[in-house]
Amino acid sequence: MTVQEPMPGKHDCGADAAAYVLGALEPEEAQAFSRHLDTCVVCRDEVATFQHTANALAMTPPQHRAPRGLKRRVIRAVRESDAETKAQAAPARRSRWGGSGLFAARPAIAALGALAVVVVVIGAIVVSSNGSNGTRTIAAAVTGSPGTAQLSVSGGHGQLVLRNFPQPTAGHIYEMWELRSGAKAPAPTGTLFSVNSSGAGNVGVPGGLHGISKVLVTQEPAGGSLTPTTTPVIVASLD
Amino acid sequence: MHPALSVFRTNRRNRQSDIRVLADEELMQLVRAGDARAFEVVFDRHSGAAFSLAYRMCGRQAMAEDVVQEAFVSMWRSGAHYDATRGSVRTWVLSVVRNRTIDAFRRESAKGGRDVFEEGIAERMPAPELTDTEVERRDEARQVRKALVELPPDQRQVIELAYFGGFTHSQIADMLELPSGTVKGRMRLGLTKMRLALGDSPEVMV
Numbered sequence: 057m058t059v060q061e062p063m064p065g066k067h068d069c070g071a072d073a074a075a076y077v078l079g080a081l082e083p084e085e086a087q088a089f090s091r092h093l094d095t096c097v098v099c100r101d102e103v104a105t106f107q108h109t110a111n112a113l114a115m116t117p118p119q120h121r122a123p124r125g126l127k128r129r130v131i132r133a134v135r136e137s138d139a140e141t142k143a144q145a146a147p148a149r150r151s152r153w154g155g156s157g158l159f160a161a162r163p164a165i166a167a168l169g170a171l172a173v174v175v176v177v178i179g180a181i182v183v184s185s186n187g188s189n190g191t192r193t194i195a196a197a198v199t200g201s202p203g204t205a206q207l208s209v210s211g212g213h214g215q216l217v218l219r220n221f222p223q224p225t226a227g228h229i230y231e232m233w234e235l236r237s238g239a240k241a242p243a244p245t246g247t248l249f250s251v252n253s254s255g256a257g258n259v260g261v262p263g264g265l266h267g268i269s270k271v272l273v274t275q276e277p278a279g280g281s282l283t284p285t286t287t288p289v290i291v292a293s294l295d
Numbered sequence: 296m297h298p299a300l301s302v303f304r305t306n307r308r309n310r311q312s313d314i315r316v317l318a319d320e321e322l323m324q325l326v327r328a329g330d331a332r333a334f335e336v337v338f339d340r341h342s343g344a345a346f347s348l349a350y351r352m353c354g355r356q357a358m359a360e361d362v363v364q365e366a367f368v369s370m371w372r373s374g375a376h377y378d379a380t381r382g383s384v385r386t387w388v389l390s391v392v393r394n395r396t397i398d399a400f401r402r403e404s405a406k407g408g409r410d411v412f413e414e415g416i417a418e419r420m421p422a423p424e425l426t427d428t429e430v431e432r433r434d435e436a437r438q439v440r441k442a443l444v445e446l447p448p449d450q451r452q453v454i455e456l457a458y459f460g461g462f463t464h465s466q467i468a469d470m471l472e473l474p475s476g477t478v479k480g481r482m483r484l485g486l487t488k489m490r491l492a493l494g495d496s497p498e499v500m501v
Contacts, residue, residue: 071476071479071480071483072479073483074479074482074483074485074486074487075457075464075478075479075482075483077486078454078457078458078482078486079393079397079457079458079461080457080462080463080464080467080478080479080482081463081464082463082464082465105490106486106490108490109439109486109489109490109493110458110486111382111386111389111390112435112436112439112493113439113443113454113458113459114344114348114386114389114390114392114393115344115348115389115432115435115436115439116436116439116440116443117347117348117350117351117459118347118351119343119344119347119433119436120343120346120347120350121343121346122342122343122345122346122363123346123356123360126342126346126360126363126364127335127338127339127342129360129364130338130342130363130364130367130368131331131335133364133368134331134334134367134368134371137368137371137372141372224376228376229372229373229376244398244401246365246398246402248369248372248373249372250372250373250376281394282394282397282398282401
């Protein structure tokens with residue numbers, strides 16, 4: 057079968073489908089095409105068929121074994137993440153790093169984890185006690201949710217405090233973005249998060265707030281996105 | 296060793312071996328509930344493919360390891376959000392790894408040295424450890440690789456730059472000094488040909 061070049065000048069709304077599944081559209085184009093998919097069954101079909109092929113590309117590289125030590129690094133990072141989350145937001149998820157094999161809790165790591173929790177808790181107390189001395193609280197605009205969000209700013213760093221927020225919908229997660237002064241589009245902070253069963257969450261803004269005019273949160277597909285694909289549910293303005 | 300402790304350890308070993316027979320989707324339900332051992336099994340099953348993809352994209356082992364670590368930590372945090380109706384666990388894992396790699400490219404602007412994968416400082420996965428499922432995946436991956444390699448070079452080039460390089464069609468157009476429409480057209484033709492080449496095969500199980 058011969059595959060024909062698209063006819064020049066002919067309306068062809070599926071022309072972007074391949075670039076879309078390859079992640080090669082510009083951010084604004086990707087958002088526009090994503091909205092277009094809501095109304096165009098032809099493009100939805102084309103994306104669905106291309107998506108299988110694009111997914112399969114991920115398995116074409118030569119296959120290697122994951123390096124020794126990577127597993128241990130990942131588990132250590134996950135444990136630290138759990139300890140941090142517990143200290144910050146009393147998460148609903150109960151981690152059970154009971155462990156066997158490489159995952160067995162080693163006394164030194166367990167001690168370090170406990171120390172980390174103590175340090176984070178002490179840090180939280182100190183920040184709280186500084187409330188009248190250099191800590192600024194900014195009420196963030198919340199859209200589409202009964203919850204509240206505040207950005208607590210202290211020492212050039214920010215902490216987003218959420219209350220009564222709904223869990224992200226199935227297959228999605230909250231993602232934090234930062235808008236730099238003068239920038240047209242927000243940049244990812246690399247922070248993905250959820251809230252606990254009470255709808256609460258405390259999430260630090262990575263790095264400092266210098267040069268940032270807004271901190272935003274959108275709901276994105278699990279794993280996060282490179283650019284926002286939905287309207288922000290939280291906008292905290294620092295201006 | 297105290298007999299009770301011995302029984303406890305035996306039960307724990309049995310539980311771990313029970314978990315290993317579960318399907319990925321069942322494991323993800325346990326991960327959602329915070330089961331670290333299920334997460335360990337998911338890591339064991341998919342870390343090789345995850346690292347291989349990251350290594351192909353980054354071309355540097357240290358960066359690939361960082362990306363895979365970041366990806367799995369985010370998966371642990373967001374495990375409750377895996378949606379089985381949108382694809383297999385492996386597809387989900389690899390899409391998270393790819394997104395994280397592209398994030399890393401943007402953070403570090405590390406656009407060089409990504410084509411050294413054949414020189415392999417990483418260890419090849421030895422065949423005797425392959426499960427039946429993994430053998431099937433390898434066969435299908437071989438078909439996809441063949442379909443990619445058999446594309447006309449100009450179509451293969453734009454697909455690889457986009458998928459593994461994380462470049463947009465505009466960036467590729469600048470690099471190759473082509474109109475953007477031509478780049479998008481080649482992507483479409485290339486994917487269409489690959490789809491047709493794979494058309495008689497069962498749906499690729501990534």
